[in-house]
Amino acid sequence: MIVNCAAYADGRRVADIDLEAVSDYVAKDGYFVWIGLHEPDETILRKLQDELGLHELAVEDARRAHQRPKLEEYGSSLFIVLRTAIWDDGANAVGVGETHLFVGSRYVVSVRHGNTLGYADVRSRCEAVPRLLHHGPGFVLYAIMDAIVDRYFPVVDALEEELDKLEESIFGPQVERNVAERVYDLKGEVIAAKRAVSPLIDVCNRLARYDQGLIDEEVRPYFRDVYDHVVRINESIDGLRELLTSALEANLSLVSIRQNEVMKTLAGWAAIFGVATLMAGIWGMNFEHMPELKWAFGYPMALGIIACAATLLYWRFRRAGWL
């Protein structure tokens, strides 16, 4: 699907065009074309390939998706694959999508796949500052990457919130049976996020140092900025991962401690009932000469002794923290 296709000159949008007209504008000095696609079919991509002279393999990749984030140079043009992430509140999971970018000196093509937001807002923000858009495709590339990277922050926040909830479950008063499963699931999400983010570091770093004409000298510090953001996101994710591991260990430790407590309670009550039952058993023996059995207050006395022993034991266990 073609979402958007426009020609720009001097940092301003000059025309909304269609695919057939792309090669005309690309041929004009001072013009560049910015095309937004969403899960395009093969015919659209083939047409683009003819109009812009894209490399066979890059078009293949853009069609099939499921690529690793990477930066490929084909002659003087770049092909960039990025993974995007959004937090899916319903599924409590990270939704990973892909954006592929073809960048030449006079064109930018973005191809979105899967669970990913569009770049209409990026386009309008760019058009609002002609001074910067004037730098051409290099700046558009920055704007899109910046948007992609910024969209990771709420994902990281959501993951951290999940961890907070987990911590409450772990250190709360109840042993919750599904804590282990939730830690495991969250770890899966974190690994997915990590896998999406970490190759971006290399891509951003290479773009910040990219020495050829495609990216203006003045635009390059912007890529360093994106690079810093990516590194920060990556750091947060690593921190999450480490804390999750610790959380599972802490959980295991707590379960053991609670088990210890249950066992002490069990042992305590077993002792109290054991003593009481033993006494009742003794006075239930059938010996003929058991003088206390004949006493008028034998029975209340027996009950009293049993109650005393039980209370004494209870009090001692209480003091020892067993009950």
Added chain:
Amino acid sequence: MIVNCAAYADGRRVADIDLEAVSDYVAKDGYFVWIGLHEPDETILRKLQDELGLHELAVEDARRAHQRPKLEEYGSSLFIVLRTAIWDDGANAVGVGETHLFVGSRYVVSVRHGNTLGYADVRSRCEAVPRLLHHGPGFVLYAIMDAIVDRYFPVVDALEEELDKLEESIFGPQVERNVAERVYDLKGEVIAAKRAVSPLIDVCNRLARYDQGLIDEEVRPYFRDVYDHVVRINESIDGLRELLTSALEANLSLVSIRQNEVMKTLAGWAAIFGVATLMAGIWGMNFEHMPELKWAFGYPMALGIIACAATLLYWRFRRAGWL
């Protein structure tokens, strides 16, 4: 065993030849020879060595198999060892094989060992696009490596499916005794797959940058493509490994939690029976003056008290989640 031996010119198969004729075709300009072998005996390899001038050590390696994936240069020819993997559904295990490749400017020899599929399909696909096969042995090398790497994907999928089944066992309602063993076995498979894949990264990377005449400039991006696939497979395997470790920990944590529950249940019933038995014991004592023993409704009352106490305890334990 000689599986296939043919001469090519201009991207087309020109003749099916036998080993004696190989050196004739190799001497002709514009021709190249593509030979497929499967666990060849020494005589075949020696004959090939004479016809193509292969290096002693490479031939030794190709005969004995059990090599590490590697890329060796002997003069202007390459010797490449790759590990192949297929998923053996019966054994629920990764079947690892080996393919050795001799690549010169006018010949490609593939030698298969062990549990590995043939390359007949690769050959017919190559022959279908003379435009690309025209690039000669370099392209054939790409085609075979691409096939080998693509065959890893179903292996990774099968491993991930095994992990899914394991997760169901772990987080399911039953404690399954063999979970630990299955995690351990799966970990062994993952380590085997990892050991097969990870040296491929280096081999592909070196081929993508290989600067000498053997591989055409236009073919090189194809090796970068293979490189990307290998890196993705490697990433998936690393993810699997990490999740397996977490799965075992989660399992341990769950077993402990379940033990806790069993223990609480045990403690709860022990308390209920303890109280009831104690009461029965008390009324079984042989004191002479136990007035309730003589009451007409003493017995039903006693049964009622015992039942009440047990019910009360049961209800309290129930509320506390112990029963």
Added chain:
Amino acid sequence: MIVNCAAYADGRRVADIDLEAVSDYVAKDGYFVWIGLHEPDETILRKLQDELGLHELAVEDARRAHQRPKLEEYGSSLFIVLRTAIWDDGANAVGVGETHLFVGSRYVVSVRHGNTLGYADVRSRCEAVPRLLHHGPGFVLYAIMDAIVDRYFPVVDALEEELDKLEESIFGPQVERNVAERVYDLKGEVIAAKRAVSPLIDVCNRLARYDQGLIDEEVRPYFRDVYDHVVRINESIDGLRELLTSALEANLSLVSIRQNEVMKTLAGWAAIFGVATLMAGIWGMNFEHMPELKWAFGYPMALGIIACAATLLYWRFRRAGWL
């Protein structure tokens, strides 16, 4: 908020100026300006940007804070982001702040954010040694970084003290239920400290090797000194992290050992009561021909036998370390 703004010449403070006058002093040979800001609003930063020609992106970063520690070169000036740490005794937590530094050949601007101490003491210490302050902004940069890094030492000390307390709880005679939570919380603090410190290593290292005119040859060894301190702090934090992991494991091991002891105690008393209750039960049977029941001393004998058996068992369990 503008905290301080002064012009220096020949290593001495020559005037307290305001922002409008900054560009005048910066234009004079032999003069430099040192400005201290605390969470400045946008107007102040914009004015500074005009006066000193700071880079757009650096000003953006300084305004928004929450940056990663980094060192950026914009033309001949440096932009440095550092994380500061203080130990918050009340919250038992590391309070992390940020300091951003703009350093040019004739100016230093420090921008503090969040939980961070001021640099008035740094300024007065610098002014006390005109011989060194004479080296200009490069030396001021050193002085501020040295102060920031030195303020990490009490944080590390506090963390180590917390670990000491934890060790006492873990290896003390009581099982404390919240040990796992405290280990987990402390680990979170250590990870936060680590994340603040570790990027400083790279920043200091690059400054110690920084070859351009901004930092005098004689000042460079001072940065190596700061570098050494950062590395030492980093090492201490890594040591803490490793010990924390071991502490949690040791705790788990101890909890298990204690559980073992509780269980042995439980088993021991269960056996003693079991034997005694069994005997009482036997003599409580209603057989007609149980001669001992008629003996005059049958009852004391029975009590004696029960006591003996219990004592014997007690003594044996005692010796085996079960009770």
Added chain:
Amino acid sequence: MIVNCAAYADGRRVADIDLEAVSDYVAKDGYFVWIGLHEPDETILRKLQDELGLHELAVEDARRAHQRPKLEEYGSSLFIVLRTAIWDDGANAVGVGETHLFVGSRYVVSVRHGNTLGYADVRSRCEAVPRLLHHGPGFVLYAIMDAIVDRYFPVVDALEEELDKLEESIFGPQVERNVAERVYDLKGEVIAAKRAVSPLIDVCNRLARYDQGLIDEEVRPYFRDVYDHVVRINESIDGLRELLTSALEANLSLVSIRQNEVMKTLAGWAAIFGVATLMAGIWGMNFEHMPELKWAFGYPMALGIIACAATLLYWRFRRAGWL
């Protein structure tokens, strides 16, 4: 002890000589000397030092042994320390020895220490192929290193066999008490093997790239071959190490699961006996008005009820998998 000392020319042994004659042969063009020593005393080493001009420090190292594997260049000669390993079937342990090699353009000296096999077989295999021995000391060095590395394979096989036995113990039907100790001991062996092998990687790699005259261009690929073997051995050892860690974890997990089963069994029987004993206790109470006590079939009925209750409980626990 001097094991062997011979002069070679043109790839053939020309004379068995003694130490005094070494310097004569070393001086002759086209000759080289190959000396094999086993734990030599200082006099022999000092004589050799005089005859061949060996470096003081190398001789010191060779005398004292207990060196790390390393490759040192002293002028145009090499000093190489290698660790050797054999599997000691009696002790079920890796026996580590050392071989030191002095290699100059006209001599090779091997010094063996500790638990290590001789190189007589290497010598005879070399003498069988004068074509290769013709390359001089460089080839002899290869032959000895190849032998040392090949002798690691049976060690790795033995370690893997030990792991197989351990796996059987761990996943077998019995909880074996010494599993943890055996895992620990095997881990110690694996660490020892790892420590012997891993520095060899660097030594072989450097020799494969060693550019000076000592090693012929044609001999260098042979060192790459040795390098590949070492890397493979190292990989196997790493795999072992990882599996051992998993084995211990799996063991822990299994022990917990079995404990769970024991506890359920305990709880089940406790419940059955608890119910039965309670009923017996109730009918043992001394109330006057307990009509069932007077029924003719009261006793069999009571026994029947008790048996029924026990059977019912047994059957339910059985179905729940507790018994």
Added chain:
Amino acid sequence: MIVNCAAYADGRRVADIDLEAVSDYVAKDGYFVWIGLHEPDETILRKLQDELGLHELAVEDARRAHQRPKLEEYGSSLFIVLRTAIWDDGANAVGVGETHLFVGSRYVVSVRHGNTLGYADVRSRCEAVPRLLHHGPGFVLYAIMDAIVDRYFPVVDALEEELDKLEESIFGPQVERNVAERVYDLKGEVIAAKRAVSPLIDVCNRLARYDQGLIDEEVRPYFRDVYDHVVRINESIDGLRELLTSALEANLSLVSIRQNEVMKTLAGWAAIFGVATLMAGIWGMNFEHMPELKWAFGYPMALGIIACAATLLYWRFRRAGWL
């Protein structure tokens, strides 16, 4: 405190001098001065700084101690910080000290801090071989570093001995409660040792490659020797660390296995007593028609049945390994 201060020429001690005379000897060709200090006060260091022209920062570091091991170049002189270790038998702990070295072309100054042995023996050993001492300060530097590194070996031996004792405790017949604490403490010691040793690797490596005039070409191989020793010590410490981690895990596993055994014993005896008590309870019921109660041999028969049942159960549990 000034321990020693002497001037050397031609590898021989020519005079014991005091600090004021140092600059005279340093000015003379062919002479060098070797000064040994122990926790010197500021005046001594200041005097030395004047006499030898030491760098401000180096003197600061030497005065305050608590530095990281490092190698700093100040112009043509070196400042080296090393950590020393001795094993404190009383405290069962590693005692860490520091030695700082100033090395110029005509002077060596060693400054000792904390728990560290003197270098009198190094001095006398050096003076015994004028041939080597002739190389000047470079050789003295080697001699001191060699001594420091050699003193690590007994520390490593002591740590390994501690681990041996721990292993005996862990795998011995008794569960020792303080094993976890001892493992934890030993780990702390190992981390301390590691922190002292590992930066030495870099220092030694840089000295072995140090290309400037300070260290003679012939002396450099000696530093490679020291480097090898440091690497070996570091390896041993890493091995210790890994084994300690395994030891704690093995301990945890063993505690669990022992708990399992205790629980089986508990379950076994509970079952035996349960059966016996149940039978006694049944014959203690008050039914009128219980014919066996009237049999002459009813009582012995009951005792016999109870004993038989208990024996049977005992024998079965015994065979199953529960008792």
